[in-house]
Amino acid sequence: MDADFDPIDEARRQWIAHGWEDAADGMTFVTSIMRAQQLMLARVDRTLRPFNLTFARYELLALLSFTRTGQLPMSKATARLQVHPTSMTNAVDRLEHAGLVARSPHPRDGRTTLVGITDAGRALVGEATEALNSVFRSPGLEQPQLDVMLDLLAQHRRNLAD
Structure with missing residues (x-):
């Protein structure tokens, strides 16, 4: 070509x-x-x-690792990651099968399921973040261009009612 x-x-x-x-x-x-x-x-x-992670599963592990308790209601994780509930269920299923997260009942709300990161999940997300930061440190634009692009994209998301 x-x-x-x-x-x-x-x-x-x-x-x-x-x-x-x-x-x-x-x-x-x-x-x-x-x-x-x-x-x-x-x-x-x-x-x-x-x-052995997709970005969607990585995002969930990272989100959980940032929380004070290491767990969130699945509905809250779904909202924060802006994904469909079915996608969240799929990600949690896969991560749970790999021993990286665990589901548990909410102690005060029987209708709510919590998803929590395991020690293995914390270790893996830490290693994956170190590797992924190499991508984030060089996104393909120099800092002045990146600043402009970030401002424009934020404005664009607001204009689309994100």
């Missing part, structure tokens, strides 16, 4: 050529964000693979 060829730029050109000029910039933006997400996720996945 030609190193100078950018498929997203070509898609933009085609959008304009087909009379969708009013949507071309938005299509380019959305497609660029989605491609950047794919590239970043691939880096994260490669980094977490030796730990």
